[in-house]
Amino acid sequence: MNTDQAFTLLKSAGVSEEISIQTVRRWLRERKINYEGRGNQKSGYILDDTDQAYHLLKDAGVAASIGIPIVRRWLREGKIQDVGSESSKTEYITNEITSKQLLNNTTEQEKMIRQLKVKIKAQEEHIKGIEELHQNSIKTLVQQREKLNKEIASLQNENSKLQSEAQVLLKENIDLRNQLLKLKEELYKGTKREPEKQDIPPIPQNFHQKLGLSKSASHKEILAGYKKLLKITHPDHGGNARAFHYIKTDFDNYRKSLKG
The missing domain is CATH 1.10.287 (Helix Hairpins)
Incomplete structure (x- = not known):
């Protein structure tokens, strides 16, 4: 953190300009800050963690009741990179962050739940469509089977009729052959001759x-x-x-x- 950033933070915390100048000069002598910015300046963070911010405000004469809300605000604004480890001093800060994280997590979970519900509904509709298609297929197959059974029965009936007709024709053929043989016998009856005849x-x-x-x-x-x-x-x-x-x-x- 450089001198300009330190002065801006103190002014943001409500410290008077005179005290801010004196505090920045003292921090510079104590080598708590640098005259030229370096370190985390490029990343957008001014302070490393909430502990550092809390101690600096306390060192500047800011009361804890005022300092903690200020640190929380700086954390939200992105001026502080991480939450410190001193729980007694950062309890309210971490509670707020935790609540915010829980809220974000809850929102994400609700969003995921809604997406899952949409997918489940789509799958249920898909399954319903498959079931309807399956039922229609079964119905069509049953109708085709009944039609084939009717055709088989009709063909069997026709086959029986053809067999009956074939039997009748066979009988008629046998009768005709018998008649023909009888006719041949009658024609042949007078053709026999004695051996000595012509x-x-x-x-x-x-x-x-x-x-x-x-x-x-x-x-x-x-x-x-x-x-x-x-x-x-x-x-x-x-x-x-x-x-x-x-x-x-x-x-x-x-x-x-x-x-x-």
Whole structure:
């Protein structure tokens, strides 16, 4: 602390100008202050701690009841760097600082609590949104499952119908095959011959009667009847070669009779 700072502090403490000058001169002789400022001047602090400030004011003749409030004010104004260790003299100073610190801490804690509440509320809303999304997803999945079950039941019903129809068609096919075999047997019945006879038996000339047609049937109807029998008895279609040969010969004779 230099002389100018010491004089300013004493004036700020309410010490008269004359006593302030005398006190500064004495402090300078006692080397308590410097003529030129150094040390903490650049940092903004004038005094190191409250103990130093209290002793200087006491040395200047300032009563303790007046000095303590002044030291407290200097501390708030930033003229003193730290709180001293002499509790008996700095009790009121430290109490004020502690109260101020507690107040600041309380404010900070309230601010943190408000921020935490905001975060908690945001998280609760987020969780609520996730729960709603989860419920909607479950509802959608249930609806899809019900739809799939209905489709499965419909497909099973259609499958049952198709199986029934297939059984009916199979039965009809068996009946048709039986009828075809019966027809082949009837056609083949008159084709058997004795070993000593010729391969081709005598061919009757009544083509209408042989094909089961009326006497008024046209030539086209007779030809169509022969072609149908040839197709049924053809060996490539499961027919009898002997019956096919018989019908083919009869068919050729009929065509020859048309040309004659």
